[in-house]
Amino acid sequence: MAENLAFKIYKTILRVILEVFSFFPERISEHEEVILRKGLVPDGFLPHPKGMIWLHGASVGEVQTLMPFIRLLNDKYGRERLVTTATTIDGLKLLQKSETSAFSSLLPFDLPEYYNFFIEKIKPSLLLISETEIWPMLLHYAAKKNIPAGLINARINTKSVRMMSMFKGLFRPVLKELSFVFPQNNNYYRRFKILGVPEEKMKIMGSFKYDAISDDACPEAFREKYAIPQERPIICFGSTHPGEEEIIAAALKEILKYHPELIAIVAVRHLRRIHEAEKTFSDYQIPYQKASERKEITEPLFLLDTIGELKSAYATSSLAFVGGSLIERGGHNIMEPALFAKPVVTGPSLFNFASERRTLSKDKALFIVHDELELAALIKDSLQNPQVYKEAGKRGAAALKKMRGASLATFEELENCGYLEL
Structure with a gap:
């Protein structure tokens, strides 16, 4: 694929930006990051004779979502056949911690001089890019080197479609050269089609994120750890944000008058805010x-100021509220408590989880509240009619089960199409 004017302008702009940044003093950590982004590989690394699979994800969220798929690759081909990269330092740290590849690094700067060195060293026979990571020079260089490249668990928002349409001279050629694109759903399929990806190269495979939800929580151990009597009902409020603790406090203030046996677990989204939450509940005299x-x-109130216990709290509860939804934040993953067959409560702001909202709402496994009065009424109803809410939780778990399996389906599709015949 020949370079057009758009590619030449893009490379020039990137080189100018890198040159400008080179004049600024670097911290040690930044210096190490720059070295990794120049495409260097560990000393002594030798690519597997049968070829390497290069898998790329952007940040922590994308890397976590990729883990079930990475384990499938490991089981079949071994970690020595896999090279993983991330765009961010946090994503790289998670990859390194997982120890699921021959080595992990940061994605090189999007320029041919860095990709040339990196690709010559790792000799990939397949490039798999997760979600929205569309780097023009990376895809251009892969096509130039005849390396099959495709997007897995692919998604793209309308803002990116508008941007890429504006710069179609840069993006359309590389998107058309992709070997395959596996969108998560119909909306993403249509958007990639608008950008010029041929229909015959696309197949909807579902979302990896449902496979990445782990059910390794142990409610019995959680109750035992904190000596919670079995007869005391628990309601968990997870991933709360500023403005939501006030609503929760007002609702609890009312409900505890009638149900003093209730235990409410609150886990703020960011632990640095725990003191704000303490003040809020103190102001409400809870x-x-x-x-x-x-x-x-x-x-009656238990503030979860530890790391890694929210899933166990969800699994222990009889009702789970997922935050970021009573304010205009777009919500958090409502499928996490659904995995444990818990009825899910949120506010109305769920634009980040629209498909999950539709799925749980369709099966009557999601309860939407707008304020403290509705929240208090719902909690009261759940305590008086526990079986109704228990059945709702079961429906949510069944709905989630149907949505899982995209990682395996993608793996099998790649095998069936011959991309993993290495």
Whole structure:
């Protein structure tokens, strides 16, 4: 594929930007990052004789979502056949921690001089790019080197479609040269088609994110750890944001008058805000304890100020509220509590999880509240009619089960099409 004027302008702009940044003093960490982005590989690395699979994800979220797919590759071909890259440092750290590839690095700067060195060293026979990582020179160089390249778990928003349409001289040629694109759903399929990806190269495979939801929580261990009596009902409020704790506090203030046996677990989205949450609940005169105190729960409110226990809290609860939804934040993953067959409650703002909202709503497994009055009424109803909400939780778990399997389906499709015949 020959370079057009758009490619030449793009390369020139990137080189100018890198040159400008080279005049600024670097911290040690930044210096190490720049070295990795120049396409260097570990000393002594030798590519597998049968070829390497190069898998790329952007940041922590994308890398976490890729893990079930990476494990499938490991099981079939071994970690020594896999090279993984990330766009961000945090994504790289997660890849390195997982120890699922021959080595992990940062994606090189999007310029041929860096890709040339990197590709010559790792000798990939297949390039798999996750979700929205469309780098023009990377795809152009892969096509130039006759390396099959495709997007897996692919998605693209309308803003990116508009941007890429404006610069179609840069993006349309490389998108047309992709060997395959596996969109998550029909909306993404249509958007990639608008950008020029041929229909015969696309196949809807579903979303990896449902496979990445882990069910390794242990509610019995959680109750035992914090000495929670079995007879006390638990409601979990996960991933809360500023403005939501006030609504939760007002609802709890009302409901505890009638149900003092209730335990409410609150996990703020960002732990640095735990003191804000403490002040809010203190202002509403709701007694609380913190998980970090490691004491038996005796108060009605339990602030989960530890890392890695939210899933266990969801699994232990009889009702789960998922935050970021009573404010204009777009919500968080409502499928996490659904995995444990818990009825899910949110506010109305779920634009980041529109398809999940439709799925759970269709099966009557999602409850939407708008304020503290509706939240208090729903909690009261769930305590008075537990079986109704238990059945709703079961419907949500069944809906999630139907949505899983995209990682395996993608793996099998790549095998069937011959891309993994290495």
